[in-house]
Amino acid sequence: MIAEKPVVASPPERRFWQIFVKFRETGIIIFIVLLSVLVTLRNSAFLSADNFRDILLNISILIIVALAQTMVIITRGIDLSVGSMIGLTAMMVSYTVTGLPGMPVFLAIPLGMALGAVLGSLNGLIIAVGGVPPIIATLGMLSIYRGLIFFYSNGKWINAFEFPPEFRELAKGTPLGIPNLILFAIAVIIAVFFFLKYTRRGRDIYAVGSNPDAARFAGIQIKQTIFTVYMISGILCGLAGVLWASRFESAQTNTALGFELQTVAAPVVGGVNIFGGSGNVLGVVLGGFLLGIINNSLTLVQISPFWQLAAQGLLILLAVVVDSFILRRLKRFSSKRKR
């Protein structure tokens, strides 16, 4: 009996889209290069080592938190409370550091991360065990954690002169020639890359996001996996909180207010599928880069900061539209066949 296979659309065209998807990262790089060229033409200050360092400093915290957000997104979730977690840990650690002058300043890092772990775990419990949809749960915690900042600080801010000078060095010190903040970001990038690619728990994250039912039948511990990504989100937000306070030498009640938008924009622009199941570290880093360059260039060409928000929003939309267009095209290739 002669076999009859469903015919898929003309191979060359389909291949093009497949290659496009694979090299989405290349597309972003090209876009970054183009943008950089355009901006340099407008203001040559863009292409200076100082400016470059500024951009890196500006996106370091973003990338740390965006990587956390990425892992959450891959599991088909979202963490809208990241801004509040950063603010709360920044405030609490700052209070501790300024209130205990004898404390070795570097302990602020593990302290922040531990606090973040508690906050993130709470999210994880509500979502993984309580079954509350992530968007609702983290939206609620966004407000609760932000409220706790006021509660904890009585509305008072902590200002630069109150911090011990060593605290500033946590983020801005350059014992290795490069600001610590950037080194922290690099460390997190490497750690998350390794986690997602080379550990079983990391691979479980992709499985759970790609097909939760199949994951259940494959015996993957779904609840634990989901709990883990929110806890990690908390830990990385705790780290970000300490670094934020250190970099800006202040802890305010509105620290990181609204920051969550950027932490979703960077991954989405970088190719992480907002519906879950796929995404990689390189894309997130590039996405963060793109956002950083846009913010930087808008300032350099003297466009109002209000446009930055609009630019971010537009980028997210563009990225998602392009991605879903590609996905729909690919799907049509496998379903538009002779029946």
Place this chain on the structure above:
Amino acid sequence: MTADKAPVIKIEHISKAFGGIQALKDVNFEVYPGEVHALLGENGAGKSTLIKIMTGVEQPDSGQLFFEGQPIHFANTRAAQTHGITAIYQEPSLFPDLDIAENIMVGRQPMRRGGVDWKKMYQEAGTLLKRLGLSLDPRTKARELSVAQQQLVEIARALSINARVLIMDEPTSSLTQGEVEELFAIVRQLRASGTAIVFISHRLEELFEIADRVTTLRDGSYVDTRSMTAVTTDELIRMMVGRSLDQLFPKQDVKAGEVVLEVENLSVEGAFSNVSFKLRRGEILGMAGLIGAGRTNVARAIFGIEPATSGIIKLNGQVVTINSPEKAMHLKIGYVPEDRKEHGLVLAMSIANNITLPVIAKFARFSWLNKKREAQAARDGSVQLEVKMAGVGQKVGQLSGGNQQKVVLAKWLGTKPRLLILDEPTRGIDVGTKAAVHRLMSELAAQGMAILMISSELPEVLGMSDRILVMRAGQLTGEFSRAEATPEKLMAAAAIA
């Protein structure tokens, strides 16, 4: 087959109830290594529940499972898997974003000191794929595979966990004839290497081809276990439905009336070309062919879903352009689609809402819906088709496949069509409902409806059609009357260029 070895898995006196419904009642079942054991039964007979208990998805209310002679209890799917029991379902369930290798090894990726050993994973996956005759790159993402390929990947997964028991639930319903042959070759391979295989299929011819023994369930109870070589189709049917269906395809002879549908040189670019035929009142025109031949494309062109790019359609002598389903319905054409879950029903809505959906305007005055009249109309429709339900308010997603199909039919009958297109009307449906649907088709034809029936089951095409068209690769390759058609002629026109 080895009668002296212990069965790999054996269940004794298993009962299970869901809510008030007794899904399994005191059922015994066993499978030996190196045998293909078919599990037969109508929809709702308890096959799925039995599988869920064997794979650890559900726990029995009473009774005992034995694995290689030892009493055992599977608390979850992981436990069953560790014992090498795994199942493959009709719809493959892979991780679309992950590559083949990871799909095979998910949760059990090979590790080395630095973490996941990707190189080894691709190597092992490559070996397994070769063994199954698949020449695919293990780095391919699962979403790019065809259904048949995805199923083979699931089998590769079963191989990689050294499955002792492989349960296959309706694995052939989405496969072409060639793919079925390939699948059976692999099943025979597995059998030869000692795997026990539980095979569920509604296609009795397949069971005769591949199975060694067959166990029948009816209404949750165990009926009998027979050797495939010592049983006839009629006996199997009798075991399944409790009575002999003396005529599975009761198509009455009806004097065909005037031409309702005439199609001339119809083409849809990329799908089919130059299809011409006539269909009269009271006639059932069967369309045979292999999957992918273009028959559904023809139906979708007539119904306006993927309109024709060239050619003429005439209804009752008048040339018409059908470029949308609304236009088709306006012209009194109905289409029962191939995929009832995706295209035929709104699973989350009630039976009543589904049935009245196309004609809902009839029950509304100034857009205000008269729910009572709507429910009554739905009730009449479902009673006519004998839908087994808890009431017209029940969510259609909860019904069995056969009853869902009846709801789809009731819906289209409610539009009072003059031309009804049925695309695989009895796919995935138990024998009892199948006979009911055929009886209905016969009655409708007797009342003057023109019916175009697409079917991949040759016995159905031969038994139900007055005339038969055969398509292959987008072309019409044969036209036969019921008298002159034979399975060989149909297959020849369908498969040989």
